[in-house]
Amino acid sequence: MQLVQRISCVFILLAALFTSCTAPMELESLGMKPHLVITGVISTEPGQQAIEISATVPYFGLALPENIRAEEVRLDGELLQWDPSGMYVTDRTFAAEEGKTYLLEVWIDFDHDGEVEYYWATTTVPSVHKLEALSLRSVIPSRNDVPFILMAGFYDTPGEDYYGAALWINDILYSNRILRYYVHSLNSYTQDGEYLRYPIPEWIITKSLVWDNQQTFDLYAGDVLTVELQTLSKEYYEYLQQAKIEKNQHFPLFSGPRGNVIGNIQGGALGIFGSCAGSRKSVVLPECPGLPNR
């Protein structure tokens, strides 16, 4: 990403050295109607799991999408409850079963024509890949910092597997945004069915990480890093990949054509109904040059 940023900077500067300027621009909207969006991911980790229903809002403007209520939402036949936080939720003990196919059904009169439309999607919960080991490896140390990457050790199963990884720092979810979440696939051609010590390049662990609102997330010796290795259902993995690429397109010189993130909701709605199976392990940041103590 740094490479892309640098190259983009060069071109912007090159253009700026001529007489380039910027100005706000308005284009007449094609007037796309709001789309229904249904998103939800169920996990093997026990807990309350949520389905969100919302409508798209105009891209250019101040309005932000808000969750909406449906007539009825069912997960595998079970009625989900509307939660005041704006989501449909399971009970707090729900845990998806490995290998089981779940059906999500939504009834809603989205177009307000007096008739209820039906939307549905299925997902088959993948098997857990147990995170056997988690370690830190130092990379390219400098005078001022000692960056680490996290190494995950696990047994890959034969065939195509889709992995994700989420990171907690002292119980705060650092991977709370898609760009800070790791996704990767291992198919039958590469390292199939082996024990892997896999580097997770998404997070370069330094004394200061990028955080929300242009803030930094500062790290100290002794901080606990927890990684959840998630095995993803195929449709969820593909959706995440597309969404990541779409959000990465800050550099128009290298971005390629844009397009919709395609999910698996049937009936004409956007969004995704996916599943994952998780396994966690933690590691403590050691004392080292450049990394302060709390």
Add this chain to the structure above:
Amino acid sequence: MKRIRTTLLRSIILLLGLAVCPFTNLYAQDAFQCSGKIVDVSTGEGLQGALVKVVSDQEFWTLTDAKGRYSFLLPAGDFLLEASYIGYKTEQHNIRLEEDRECLFFLTPLSYHLHGITIFAESPAQRLRKAEMSIERIDAEIVQRVPTLFGETDLLKVVQMLPGVQSASEGSSGFIVRGGSPDQNLILFDNTALYNVSHMLGFFSIFNTDAVKNMTLYKGDIPAKHGGRLSSLLEVIPADGQERFSLDGGIGLISSRLTLSGRIGSDNLTYLLAGRRTYADIFLPLAKNEIIKSTVLHFYDLNGRMRWKINNRNTVHLTLYNGKDRFKVTDMGLQFGNTAATLNWNHFFSDTFFLKVFTTYTQYNYDFSGKTHEMSMDWVSKVEDAGLRMDFSYVPSHNHLFEFGYTSNFQWFKPGKVVGRSEMNSGPAIEQDITMSQRQGFVNVMYFSNEHKIPALRIEVRYGLRFTRFDNVGPTTLYKVDDKYNLINEEGEIIPKGLFFHHTYGWEPRAGISFLALPNLSVKASYSRTSQYVHLLSFSSAGSPLEIWIPSGPSIAPQTQHQVSAGVFATLFNSRYEVSAEAFYKHLDNVLDFKEHPNLLLYDKIETELRFGKGKGYGLEFLVKKNDGKISGWVSYTWSRAFRTIPGVNEGNTYRAPTDRPHNVNAVLFYDITKRVQVSLNWIYATGQPLTLPEGRFWFFNELIPVYTERNAYRLPDYHRMDASVTIQLNRPGKRLNHAIHASVYNLYGRKNPWAVNYRMRPTGEQYLEMTYLFGVVPSVTWSFNF
């Protein structure tokens, strides 16, 4: 109506007969043959396409063939013959015909006050009669007089003002021909293909006009001898040195150029050396900003041309080009440039049979480097092409021109290699590299064509066939995909060096017909099939030198195109005006686009990111042109559409091609106020470029995910711009020094035409579009001289 049908039927029967009897003799029995040759007095070379006519009788006229020869059948008597050629002084000779006679014309090139480019356009009469269509040749004076950006005369900026041609983006040297993408244009400099012709993000082209003799743009009806791209051929011929020593130059605000030309020893050896360099960075140290102060920003061009006339039957030409851009700001630098060389031998076996041999080499490369305290990075990419071509011409009579030949090119593609190194005070250095596999292509072509004139029917036909074999050659890592674009072998197959592992064939028929319905009106039609075996992966429409060329292969099929065109061409008011209307339709197969959310940056398995489908384009072109007088110029209007239908893109629905810009108006006006003062004005209008924009958004994973309508559903604001220039001649009678001042204003009314578009967010959280525009009003002054 019956008469027209009879004439048409007779024409068709005769055309069919041509296939078995190409040497039809239609001469009258009781006339004398008046033949001869028209040659350039300075070089001794025959001038193809010159007009020879009997002054007293407009029925008797003809054009010279490829060797500059002509032939009439005239009754006995006295005649005044006139020979003319654009860019040359017209000559007249009196002849008395009592028997077959020869009459030679030696035409003297007109010396333009500003020596620079010398482009010879054909006369209106020639254009009417020839079977070729969709071809644009531009007069030298026009290129000199069109207003310029930063005072730099630029061939490609003039090309962009022709009917059916548009600029790829603001300020870019790339151009769109009849809705085709910029990589579908073959640009030949002395028969050497150039892969990138831009300086400074495309603001300037690599063609120094002092080193160019002429150029021709074929918008679809490409001769059988050339191919390899779908849309067009731009053929640029370098200028030869003059026999008399001359020094030409120009000094502008940001660049200067100098050209030396003359002979060595005898008249048989001439040379031309031309150089050009920008010096915008000379003024950068005056800036207050420390970063801009230390910035390096310049480009240079060097051209060399040598012509050695060994004897009347053998001539050798050598053409060399080298140009480079350098840009460096703080610890980041970018260099890119072209090198090209052509060695050409022309041999006359006899007066009717001759050969041209070209050996060519071209290279385009770029190098991007960056450095921090701890790391350095270097990104290099290169494409090379070495070739041999042999063009034979056989002219059995003045009604036939047979051409056939063979070309062979070997191409090396090194799409990208990035090496990152750590630079530690202690400990081992760490080096990482990301390399896209190199690829090689080997192209072999045979072709044949014939231009056949049937004066009695006022018909000229041209037909030809081109056969191409394209081979993929190792070493490389081959990634094959299945019909769903999934990799068959994730690791790729290692192909050893020198192994020919895949090939493909292509047949490309070409045909054209012209019927001179009236002395000043002709009807023409043409058909061509073209194939393209190399493909440009361009990531941005904004113009970037960081382009990647890749060849066709097992998972990248060649792109092909069928194009039919038809048109009416006329001259009015004693040939002072030309008007034309052309219609065209294109069908494309295996047209290439990226899938949605492609992985593009240095991705070796690029086959998985591409999608192939069909395309179509159609349109109408209208042109009104005034060739002489105090006020001259042209106005053209083009309506054209371009669409693609590619499975896997836009949900398989047809969508606008990125080059779909329906309306285009180009108006160019020249006004000679006095002999010394000339002004020029041009105005360009084009529908805005298609654009894919989000219409809605929703939350997912704490991010707002955009929702699009369809690919290229939006358009940028319409593009329009007016430029003006004035040229003041400063010559003094009797002095050898010719010089002039050119003042130009680019974008006269300061139109903000978008170059790039970005999404921005206001502090309130409101998302909005922001455009980057490159140019406000840009004045410039250049002083040019010649002695």
